[in-house]
Every structure is written in C-alpha cells, then in structure tokens.
Amino acid sequence: MAITKKFMYLNRRSSFGTVYAIESLEVVLIAAAFEQDVSLAFIDDGVYQIVEGQNTDGIGMKNFSKTFHALGDYDINKLYISKESLEERGLSESDIMPLVYEDEDDDWAEKSSIKVVSNDELKAIMSEQDVCLSF
Amino acid sequence: MAQICGAEVDEEGFLVDLKDWNKEICIQMAKDDDVELTEEHWGVIDFLRDYFEEYQIAPAVRVLTKAIAKKMGKDKGNSKYLYSLFPYGPGKQGCRFAGLPKPTGCI
Numbered sequence: 001m002a003i004t005k006k007f008m009y010l011n012r013r014s015s016f017g018t019v020y021a022i023e024s025l026e027v028v029l030i031a032a033a034f035e036q037d038v039s040l041a042f043i044d045d046g047v048y049q050i051v052e053g054q055n056t057d058g059i060g061m062k063n064f065s066k067t068f069h070a071l072g073d074y075d076i077n078k079l080y081i082s083k084e085s086l087e088e089r090g091l092s093e094s095d096i097m098p099l100v101y102e103d104e105d106d107d108w109a110e111k112s113s114i115k116v117v118s119n120d121e122l123k124a125i126m127s128e129q130d131v132c133l134s135f
Numbered sequence: 136m137a138q139i140c141g142a143e144v145d146e147e148g149f150l151v152d153l154k155d156w157n158k159e160i161c162i163q164m165a166k167d168d169d170v171e172l173t174e175e176h177w178g179v180i181d182f183l184r185d186y187f188e189e190y191q192i193a194p195a196v197r198v199l200t201k202a203i204a205k206k207m208g209k210d211k212g213n214s215k216y217l218y219s220l221f222p223y224g225p226g227k228q229g230c231r232f233a234g235l236p237k238p239t240g241c242i
Contacts, residue, residue: 029239033195062191070190073198 005130006037011046012134015065016056021049022064024135029067032074039078039129040071041122046135047085050114052097065097072101077113084119139163149231156234164232168223176220176232178207183233193238196226 009028015021031038042050049065056063071077079099086092093116102108117125126132136143140163142155148164150156161180165172172180182203186194194202196214204212211217217225226238 026239029192029195033197033239064191066189066191070192070194070198073202074195 002035004035004037006039006128007031008039008041008126008129008132010041010043010126010132010134011049012044014045014048015054016059016061020135021046022062024133025064025067027133027135028071028076029074032071032076035075038074038076039080039125040076041080041082041126043082043085043119043122045085045089047081047089047091047096050079050081050097050099051091051095068097068099071099072113075101077101077111079113079115080122080125081114081116082119082122083116086116139167147231147237149237150234153234153236161232161234168228170221170228172232173220178211179203179217179220179225179229180233182206183229183235187233187235193226193230193235195238196224199225199229 009024011021011024013020028038028040050068054063054065071079081093081096086095093114096114099113100110101113103111136145136151137148138144139148140157140160142160143151145151150160162172165176170176183193183199186199186202196217200212200214200217202212203217206212214225217229221228221232230236230238
C-alpha cells in the first residue's frame with residue numbers, strides 16, 4: 001500500500017534568471033506522478049511565475065509558464081497565491097493565468113485551481129502539510 | 136554520440152535537439168525497435184507533439200491516457216490500446232518516436 005503524503009511546494013522566486021522556478025515545477029510533476037497530495041504556494045516574487053501573457057522570445061528560454069496549464073490533468077488543483085505578495089507588486093487576481101481542473105466528482109465541471117489567500121491563511125495551510133519544500 | 140539519420144540522440148535514444156525531429160527519424164527509430172508505424176501510431180505521435188507544443192512537457196502515462204480518452208475516445212484512451220502500439224511504453228517509447236524528451240517522473 002503506497003503512502004500518500006501532503007506535499008506543499010513554496011515558490012518564492014520569479015520564473016527566469018535562476019533555475020528555481022522550473023526545477024520546482026519539475027519536482028511537482030514527479031510528486032504528482034507518484035500520486036502524492038500536492039499543493040503549490042506562490043509567495044514573494046514567486047507570484048510572477050503564474051502571471052498571464054509571458055513571452056520568452058527575447059531571452060531565448062523555454063516558456064514553461066504553459067506547463068502550469070497541465071497541472072489540472074495531473075490532479076494538482078490546490079494553487080495558493082499570497083494576497084499580500086500580489087498587492088506588494090501591484091498585481092491582482094486578474095493578472096494571473098486562469099488555471100483550471102476538471103472535477104471528477106462533479107460531472108467533470110471545470111473549476112479554478114487558484115485561491116488567493118492571506119499570509120495568515122497560508123500559514124495555517126502550511127502547518128497541515130507533511131512536507132514543505134521551498135524553492 | 137549516437138546518431139539517427141544524422142540527428143544526435145542521447146544514451147537512451149531520445150533526440151538531443153528536439154528541433155531535429157522529422158518523420159524519417161521517427162520511422163527509423165521505430166524500425167530499430169521492430170515497430171511498423173501505422174495510422175494509429177501516427178495518431179498518438181501527432182497527439183504527443185501537439186501536447187508538447189501546448190504544455191512544454193511530455194505527459195506522464197496516466198495523464199496521456201486520460202487526455203487521449205478525452206480527445207480520441209475511450210477505445211483509444213486506455214493503456215491496453217496504447218501499450219499494443221508502443222510495447223515499451225506509450226510514455227517512454229511514444230515520446231521518443233515523437234521527438235519529445237523523456238516524460239517527467241518516468242523511471
């Protein structure tokens with residue numbers, strides 16, 4: 001019997017310039033392939049990772065922001081965004097990519113995976129996890 | 136480094152530069168694995184290439200199966216059908232033929 005643990009990945013850095021963001025996404029997909037209970041948090045500059053309309057043509061790098069749209073198919077549908085981090089950067093939920101999943105238990109209705117939460121709420125969610133990994 | 140039709144491949148036979156892919160390479164890879172490509176194989180290969188274009192990743196088998204079921208119907212979106220086409224695994228072998236990287240989380 002496989003053991004399922006609650007994994008939370010904390011994304012704290014912007015997409016490019018360092019490998020943290022893309023490596024985090026890679027590990028997230030691996031955890032999902034092993035059918036773990038995975039959630040993601042976007043804090044600090046990490047909120048830039050899921051901003052809508054990214055274009056990497058000018059820097060010659062892979063635009064892996066598209067990969068976030070695949071997370072729903074991997075049953076990853078708990079994406080928490082820090083409300084404070086958004087506000088500090090002059091961003092709002094409307095600047096974020098519409099990331100969705102299909103709810104198996106609700107006739108495959110398309111639902112949003114994104115939840116904007118306060119840092120206090122995030123703290124509570126983090127304390128429920130078995131493992132938190134910071135990137 | 137090993138080559139197929141002039142394109143470099145890694146030690147597991149995956150293309151080093153994904154832009155090198157063409158049908159000739161795909162057919163040669165299949166021939167080396169004793170697989171004769173049919174319309175049904177191409178259906179899955181085209182699907183994998185479209186998936187990669189859209190999401191920038193090679194899907195895990197579980198995800199691939201689900202996605203094919205959604206797009207091409209349940210008779211094709213099941214592992215029995217996919218393994219009958221790609222005996223070494225629709226993820227590993229299928230992605231290699233399609234010129235994709237090895238699926239993330241694939242052992």
